[in-house]
Amino acid sequence: MVKLPIYMDNHATTPLDPRVLEAMMPYLTDQFGNAASRNHKFGWEAEEAVEEARRQIAALIGADAREIVFTSGATESDNLAVKGVAWMYREKGDHIITAVTEHKAILDTCKHLEKEGFRVTFLPVDSKGLVDLDDLRKAITDKTILISIMTANNEVGVIQDIKAIGKIARERGVLFHTDAVQAAGKVPFNVNEMNVDIASLSAHKFYGPKGVGALYVRRRNPRVLLTPIIDGGGHERGMRSGTLNVPGIAGFGKAAQIAREEMPKESAEMFRLRERLRTTLERELDEIYINGDLQRRLPGNLNMSFAYVEGESLLMGINDVAVSSGSACTSASLEPSYVLKALGVGEDLAHTSIRFGIGRFNTEEEVDYVAGRVTEVVRRLRELSPLYEMAKEGIDLKSVHWATEA
Amino acid sequence: MAYSDKVIDHYNNPRNVGSMDKNSAEVGTGLVGAPECGDVMKLQIKVNPSTNVIEDAKFKTFGCGSAIASSSLATEWVKGKTIDEALAIKNTEIVKELSLPPVKIHCSVLAEDAIRAAIGDWKKKQGTAKPEAVAAQ
Numbered sequence: 362m363v364k365l366p367i368y369m370d371n372h373a374t375t376p377l378d379p380r381v382l383e384a385m386m387p388y389l390t391d392q393f394g395n396a397a398s399r400n401h402k403f404g405w406e407a408e409e410a411v412e413e414a415r416r417q418i419a420a421l422i423g424a425d426a427r428e429i430v431f432t433s434g435a436t437e438s439d440n441l442a443v444k445g446v447a448w449m450y451r452e453k454g455d456h457i458i459t460a461v462t463e464h465k466a467i468l469d470t471c472k473h474l475e476k477e478g479f480r481v482t483f484l485p486v487d488s489k490g491l492v493d494l495d496d497l498r499k500a501i502t503d504k505t506i507l508i509s510i511m512t513a514n515n516e517v518g519v520i521q522d523i524k525a526i527g528k529i530a531r532e533r534g535v536l537f538h539t540d541a542v543q544a545a546g547k548v549p550f551n552v553n554e555m556n557v558d559i560a561s562l563s564a565h566k567f568y569g570p571k572g573v574g575a576l577y578v579r580r581r582n583p584r585v586l587l588t589p590i591i592d593g594g595g596h597e598r599g600m601r602s603g604t605l606n607v608p609g610i611a612g613f614g615k616a617a618q619i620a621r622e623e624m625p626k627e628s629a630e631m632f633r634l635r636e637r638l639r640t641t642l643e644r645e646l647d648e649i650y651i652n653g654d655l656q657r658r659l660p661g662n663l664n665m666s667f668a669y670v671e672g673e674s675l676l677m678g679i680n681d682v683a684v685s686s687g688s689a690c691t692s693a694s695l696e697p698s699y700v701l702k703a704l705g706v707g708e709d710l711a712h713t714s715i716r717f718g719i720g721r722f723n724t725e726e727e728v729d730y731v732a733g734r735v736t737e738v739v740r741r742l743r744e745l746s747p748l749y750e751m752a753k754e755g756i757d758l759k760s761v762h763w764a765t766e767a
Numbered sequence: 768m769a770y771s772d773k774v775i776d777h778y779n780n781p782r783n784v785g786s787m788d789k790n791s792a793e794v795g796t797g798l799v800g801a802p803e804c805g806d807v808m809k810l811q812i813k814v815n816p817s818t819n820v821i822e823d824a825k826f827k828t829f830g831c832g833s834a835i836a837s838s839s840l841a842t843e844w845v846k847g848k849t850i851d852e853a854l855a856i857k858n859t860e861i862v863k864e865l866s867l868p869p870v871k872i873h874c875s876v877l878a879e880d881a882i883r884a885a886i887g888d889w890k891k892k893q894g895t896a897k898p899e900a901v902a903a904q
Contacts, residue, residue: 671805673831677770677778688805688831697805709802745784745835747809747827748802763801 363730365681371661371720372515372543373685377612378568378721384615385570388608396605397596407607414614421617422541422560423551424577430597431610434574435542437590438561439466441576441601442538445587446507446559447474450536454504460484460492461703462519463511464540471509480504488705489654490519497526501533508537512544512560516687516700516716517653518662520544527556536585542566542574546620547659548628552577558585564609568721569616573609576600627721632660634719634728639663641732646739648752652687652706652714661719664701666710667735669749670742675715678738682731687714709758770832771866777836782843785825787811795889797881806830806874808838810881812845812853814889819850826881833871837861837878850886 368376388410396411398404415426432438447457459471461483471481482500484492492510501508508530513520523539530537538559544550545560546567552560560577564570578600579585593602620627642649648668664687667675672688687698688711697711706714715735719728743749748758770778786809789796793813800806807830813823824842828835840861845853861867861875 669829671830671834674778674835677775677832707803708805712802712805745781745827746829747798747807748829750786750809750827758802763803763807 363724363726366683367681367723367727367731368683369717369719369723369727369731370683370685371718371723372518372566372716373718374565374571375568375720376722377570378616378619380619381569381612381615385608385612388611392607394607396607397594407605410607410611410614411605414610414617417614417618417621418562418575419577421550421621422545422562422577423553425580427598428552428577428580430576430578430600431605431613432574432576432601433572433603433606435464435540435561435563435566436466438542438563438574438576439464439540440470441587441590442559442561443467443470443507443509444474444590445600446536446538446585447477447479448588449586450506454502454506456480456482456502456504457507457509458482458484458497458500458505458535459509460486460511460521462486462490462514462516462700463509464515464542467509467511467540484510486703489657490514490517490652490700490704491654491657492521492526494522494525494529497529501529501535505533505535508535509539510537511540511542512550513541513548513659513662514653514700515543516698517664517704518543518659519653520548520657520659522657523550523557524555530558531556536583543659546617546624547631547661549624552579558583559587564613564616567616567620570609570612573606573613575613628660631719631721634723634725635661635663635717637725638717638719638728638732639665641729642735645732645736649739650710652701652704663717663719664714665717666706666714667739668710668713669746669752670713670739672713672715674742675713675735675738678742679731679734682734684718684731685716687716688712773840773865774832774836774867777839777865778832781826781835781839783823783825783839783846784827786827787813787823787825792816792892793889795885795887795892797884797886797888799880799884800830800877802829806834806877808834808877808881810838810841810878810885812885812889814850816893821845821848821850821853830874830877831871833865833867834874834877836865837867837874838881840864841878841882845882850889853882854886856882 394403394407396407419426563574652664672686701711826838858875858879
């Protein structure tokens with residue numbers, strides 16, 4: 362019998378790996394020093410832990426340890442990357458290119474910069490969630506100072522062609538930032554092979570602790586400079602002041618080491634479980650639709666719309682399973698997912714979407730349980746759905762004149 | 768978001784789920800909301816023409832748990848009431864009964880709209896049925 366509730370929302374966050382906790386414990390207890398204390402053992406121990414983590418994280422993404430800047434998490438990393446480049450290179454240009462499916466930490470940072478007078482191009486994506494490389498080429502001008510395109514999307518798990526985007530950016534002499542928060546530790550990601558200049562990372566997305574992230578900042582060819590967004594003691598090569606979160610960083614490093622060592626085996630297993638979930642649901646239920654490209658996708662991601670069943674009501678029915686929905690009713694904004702909208706998913710289907718995020722600690726039994734529960738609840742709610750009834754009667758729902766609120 | 772016990776109860780055991788013949792002269796059908804908005808309610812009533820009492824009510828709802836609960840409760844409440852009594856049901860009473868949070872008030876509004884739409888449909892049928900009856904005499 363499976364242990365309930367089941368956590369299958371690993372794009373939101375992941376549980377801490379026990380090996381990571383073990384690596385953190387000394388720095389939460391006896392070795393509490395400040396990594397910036399240069400003249401005693403407590404400081405040296407903390408500094409050594411931080412430098413070890415820097416090496417481990419750099420190794421995960423093919424970087425040099427000196428290119429890792431620690432932050433409080435992905436949102437800060439994204440802010441530092443985009444604002445840092447914009448403010449540093451303002452003399453050179455005022456144009457930034459990003460995409461409509463980016464995380465809010467990028468989109469809202471770009472909107473902030475627009476108010477400061479920067480110009481931002483928000484590239485569309487196709488129905489699979491991919492940016493068109495020709496659109497990108499055409500958008501670049503001699504005033505473009507930054508391209509920021511995420512590696513893997515947090516909702517649909519779609520993986521952009523980062524290598525090709527990096528190549529275009531390099532050829533045009535534009536800095537390239539990627540939010541690699543969902544991709545790093547899950548799929549191969551190498552800053553040199555992919556021509557990435559700046560990359561955002563977050564520990565808690567790959568079984569590390571919350572409250573710690575990093576920004577990869579290229580040191581050579583080209584050397585990237587950033588204007589800091591936090592002023593203070595000049596830590597992290599002056600790019601990010603503030604006392605380092607030593608236990609968090611030690612855990613982040615350990616998490617990166619585990620991810621690097623276990624990725625081939627782990628990603629194959631995530632993929633197997635994801636496909637098991639997908640094929641079971643597709644066998645059991647009609648009128649379900651996958652959102653986003655199925656090939657270029659994180660192995661543990663499944664984003665599906667269950668036509669005629671509103672997402673929040675489905676979540677309510679599978680209350681012993683933790684997943685998330687693109688339904689408006691589950692979002693703070695009361696709007697259905699802007700990512701699904703950008704893919705051209707109709708609002709009717711966006712309301713019925715569920716995101717499953719399979720992670721390291723999920724089992725085959727859990728996947729089978731989730732598939733069974735979802736099937737059962739979708740069937741029950743379809744019996745309750747006037748839309749399902751109308752569709753079965755052969756009524757084209759698009760042709761119905763809906764009396765929407767005035 | 769935590770749901771009230773009453774919302775959970777209606778979600779788990781919805782009352783009066785189903786459909787009636789929408790072409791029957793005794794049946795009034797209300798279909799409100801839109802798929803794009805994430806809420807569609809269909810509420811049907813069967814009215815005794817001599818007493819104007821709602822003898823049966825059925826619903827089907829596409830929407831969140833609160834929308835399902837609001838329409839389920841609406842069918843419970845209209846049953847046994849006269850048309851005029853049913854028209855007097857206010858969404859605020861549904862909000863109170865189900866302890867709906869502010870963000871879910873629109874679900875109760877939709878349920879009130881569904882009752883009104885069903886009654887409106889039934890009244891329209893009575894209006895069109897009468898001239899036919901006269902013509903037949």
